[in-house]
Amino acid sequence: MSREPLSTPARWALTSLALSMLMPSLDTSIANAGLPILATAFDATFQQVQWIVLAYLLAITTLIVSVGRLGDGFGRRRLLLIGIGIFTSASLACALAPGLGWLIGARAVQGVGAAIMFALTVALVSEAVPKSRAGSAMGLLATMSATGTSLGPSLGGLLMTHVGWQAIFLLNVPLGLLNAWLVYRYLPADRAARRRMAFDYSGSAVLVFTLAAYALAMTLEGFTLPLLLASLCGVGLFVVVEKKAKAPLIRLSLFSDRRLSSSLALTLLVTTVMMTTLVVGPFYLHRGLGLSSTMVGVALSIGPLLSAMSGVPAGRLVDRFGARRIVPGALLGMAGGCSLLALLPMRMGLPAYVMPIMVIAVGYALFQAANNTGLMAGVRQDQRGVVSAMLGLARNLGLITGAAVMGAVFALAAGDPTQAPATVIASGLHITFGVAVALMAMALIISRAQFNCRSELAREEAGTANISGD
Template sequence: MASSTCARGTDIKEGHPRDAKWRVLAAVSTGAFLASLDSSIVNISLPTLVRVFDAGFVRVQWVVLAYMVTVVSLILPLGRIGDILGKKNIYLGGFIVFTAGSALCGTGASLSGLIAFRVIQGVGASMIMALGFAIVTEAFPAQERGRAIGILSALCAAAIALGPVLGGVCIEALSWPWIFRVNVPLGIIGCAMVHGYVPGDTVKKGESFGGSGAVSLSAALVFLFVGITWGQVHGYTPLTALAVGVGFVFSSAVFITSENRAVQPLIDVSLFSDRQFTLNLVTGFIAFVAYAGMVLLLPFYLEEVAGYPTRRAGLLMAVVPVSLGVMSPLSGALSDRFGSRLVTTAGLCVSLGAYFAASSLDGGTSVPGLVARLVALGAGMGLFMSPNNSAIMGSVARDRLGIASGLLTAARTLGQAMGAAGVGAFWAFRVSVYSGRTPAVSSADICGFHDTFMGLFFLTAGGIVVGLLGCAPHRGTSDAPARQGAQR
């Protein structure tokens, strides 16, 4: 009954104008756009920062990693805090913190200061990213939710595509601090939009927030993430591996113990009793592991194997998020009409074909052939992502939307991190194997790409199998009420 209540109660409060839900979407989209833009605009500045601060890449890369580690560590705790203290309060606070962090990053401080300010930015981005889907889900009725989430996903994809282009313009025409300063005016406008357009929600008195669970979960994720990145850069010594492993296991054990003892745990385990919620979450994680791994390797293929200059490689890379952004709103509307299961499966099948086609890439692949593969990759994720997100958010009760939104974002972020680390390591391993068989470096690279992209093909096939385990039919995001009606 909780899900039915949720589906019936998703409209904006009575008394608001008819277009209030679209104003909410506009306000939330501004935050999602900024957070997504900042996840991609900084990458292109790394070579410049190496020269400006006269530092090695190993240290400069923490300008990116500090942001990512902060986001992935805080997503789940902030989802729970949003359920308790009110989603609007946390979302607006995130806007303020993110804008302040952007202004601090734009001061052009030392490298250590920039990394510290990126942590502040990451805290604000976590508050924004943890609750965006939840606020939109509450604002829109079930029959329109897929379209709204599709628009939100499209804007995020557009921001990711715009990031490298805008970053390059800022660095060449102005200076590197402007890649952060551009956030400030948009952040101020966004704060005003959230304050004026997003309706307030009830603060839950008497509910507690498990601080020990939040800290231990964040610590476990930090140990995992730092362990992966440290191993890639420095390699593992027995002592390092032991320290990271013990830290991760200990933090995880503390988290599990805290959650078992908590009256109101950070993660509502009952959410996973819903088959559709669990399977869609796992499928989304698998899809993002494969997608992130592919996106990580594409620049190496374009520049080192195909021989494209960096600027042209960047333009070709933009084909993927543009294709994803174009397809996302369409997939949301299709899921509202035909159901999420059919559309998500179709998206994964398109991705499956894209990975298989990518396994045949070599140094002589034509530009049209390359673009066709990149369009398919983006279109597949665009078809999959919005309906899958909508199905996840539509299967939980209203008072658990915050933590569900946090779980959704955490699954996506962890998938991206694991894809970047795991797929990159697999490709490097295969290249090292082939390097002993052929003297040509490019040939070893190509063979490594072939093996890796076929690995992504099989990983995505596994995702399709997991998704099809949810045999119950879906109708957009009103799945839970439909299932209950069928049971009655």
């Protein structure tokens, strides 16, 4: 496939989208490393300051689909500018917060802006670059996402130690102003003469309730079962509401498209496995291999950094060979990396841990670029916002599920990971990544079914074309 060169305006438009992905990704993890400092600054417990992270993540998870749908009718560029404005203003409010409650509230508002940015950035790719460069653009956005997530803890720790905790939020103010100007100047204006679209307030409210119940079930100890039951009831209620809505938030017929449902399922499974590496890794490196905190941080950064570096090359491979060929290979690579970790002999030390993590990281970068490109290429223009948001939702649910469920598997296998001996930690790692292998096997089965579905559709279209020709 020939690669159309990018014009200067298209390059700046893509830069604006890259910033729109980098900023909220950075703030997903930038406060984590400084939670002890924030606990001291606000004279709070660790459980209390954890909500600085949770409030942000919960706001994104519960709102991302609703704002994606809103962008389809209101105008994606216009809504993205509003989202950047909310994110930047809330960042300033975080830095000026006089108490912990104000900071948590400001972080929740910041999460609203982040939800808008996450939901619309991928959807705007087709309006920013030529179709022949879509894979490379998706790869760049994957790179920005991985870079922000991996850079957050180290940058946050550095700024908090040498400047102050307010600096991690003030950083967003100049970046947000620059990003807003680039979006306003270089992204194509929203199409005019678009009829005002009715918004599904009832469906949005039920979806927010359902997702909040699920997310809280994964993060609040002692309330898991009732909150999970509430989220299941919410799913049933959401289906009923959407069937009756004149302008549904999510057209349930979308899920009859096996390509969409398969892509969302694959995203959830893959991000669950990726979060597993971040949950189990620190305990294995510190208690299993006896590494210092500094070396643990360095080792943990290898995977995300490699994933970030692989994003653009992965996108180019997708442009050249097509998403349908890349996805199974990426999943197979991740399954292979998980298998190596499930069989990892502790006596081989750090290199034996790092090599499988590198394989998983490269596979993840390939998967993101191929899956996102393949899905968005077949989505109608008026559905791009909501489908992009659903991808973001699947990713966030995978991260929450990976942290909670796979963390519980590890804790069950290793007992108390903070006190268990090295051999027990190693056994816990083997069992947890054995479960991860099973998840990747499930992903490969779904990918195979998705491939067969596309092949059948291609044959049907070819047959229709032949009949028309006759």
